[in-house]
Amino acid sequence: MSRHSTIFGAIAIAALLVLATGHAAMSSDVARSTASASALATTAGCGKTPTLRSGTQSIQTSGQNRSFILRLPDNYQNSTPYRLIFGFHWRGGTATDVDSGGTSGYPWSFYGLRQLSNNGAIFIAPQGFNNGWANTNGEDVTFVDDLIRLVEADLCVDTSQRFATGFSYGGGMSFSLACSRATVFRAVAVFSGAQLSGCGGGTQPIAYMGLHGIGDTVLNISQGRSLRDRFVRNNGCTAQNPPEPGQGSRSHIVTTYTGCQAGYPVVWAAFDNGHMPGPVDGTYAESGITTWTKAEVWKFFSQFASSPTPSPTPTPGTGECTATMQTVNSWSGGFQSTVTVRAGSSAVNGWTAGWTWPGGQTISSLWSGVRSGSGAGVTVRNETYNGAIAAGGTTTFGFTANGTAATPTLSCGAS
Secondary structure: OOOOOHHHOOOOHHHHHHHOOOOOOOOOHHHHHOOOHHHOOOOOOOOOOOOOOOEEEEEEEOOEEEEEEEEOOOOOOOOOOEEEEEEEOOOOOOHHHHHHOHHHOHHHOOOOHHHHOOOOEEEEEEOOHHHOOOOHHHHHHHHHHHHHHHHHHHOOEEEEEEEEEEEOHHHHHHHHHHHHOOOOOOEEEEEOOOOOOOOOOOOOOOEEEEEEEOOOOOOOHHHHHHHHHHHHHHOOOOOOOOOOOOOOOOOEEEEEOOOOOOOOOEEEEEEOOOOOOOEOOOOOOEOOOOOOHHHHHHHHHHOOOOOOOOOOOOOOOOOOEEEEEEEEEEEOOEEEEEEEEEEOOOOEEOEEEEEEOOOOOEEEEEEOOEEEOOOOEEEEEOOOOOOEEOOOOEEEEEEEEEOOOOOOOOEEEEO
16 A cells, blocks of 8 residues: 555555445534533533543443543533544554544544534544454444443533544444444444444434545445445435546545435545545545545534434323334344334334343343343333434334344333
């Protein structure tokens, strides 16, 4: 990869190939920073004196100690609900690479988004095991879940403004979150990605942007198109073969799909270059300083308006709900499942799902829900951010468990 700048590190091509088998934004970040916290979907950290600081941190997750780099706005205010943006490194890269921007420095920190945010966002760069994102037994998704809980308990975050992005293996991890955490993240942007970190669930809409080089010899552009097309379907967009630049043009073409559900756009950015996140038009080099990609991704993320806060204590409603469980992954001694909670003909403002395990199964980790109960009986109620479901709408939570995969019949009650 000699033509790649050092900001992207050494990419182990052979190993990676084996693993491959609405514009409603506020007018400026200054205007956004003055928004009333009470009008947004805020966190417990709003109004608190934070204990977390910018820099390298550690967290216990799935029984292991893992590290991440946190960056707060220079002028962080605990009364301002901020965007929360995850940046995932590539194979062989590190959280430090994402945070520092490599040789391009601050203009390329978090793929250029930190500079463009103008102190309007909180950034997290998680560190992958062995500098990758295998997501074995869903542990990397659980890592992200635990990071969100940690940060939002201490810092002021707008929970309707969570985003994820990453390059190569980090793109695969961002795609995995789009599949399994579509109700948690508002949008993802995948640089030169492929399905490398799994896709638990993968049936719900989420705003999606894919960027890929037509000359990518590490992860062929067909793999990026496949990721894109999943969310073209999920988001109800009109299927098409968007235009892509010709070989030798040294240019890029950005296409926004038509017909998508309101609030769930799909954007495809193809460019005449190779496996890189920072292509520059008119050249086959790349640069975190002069690339066009960072402005396009920031435009995509910053278009979304904040959503109102669901009531922390759900109010009684007349709606009914149903819950169904689907096994999305399994391995020796364990499995991963997704539970879909669906409202009936009336909206619900809180829900509780329950079931009884048939064969001694035990949950090891659970996300997007609050679990109670012991033994064979399991009860899961909504988090504060996913309790309100429109009539006929759905939300999901997921878990990993020990034992043989099972899909018991579930009960569901609306608050």
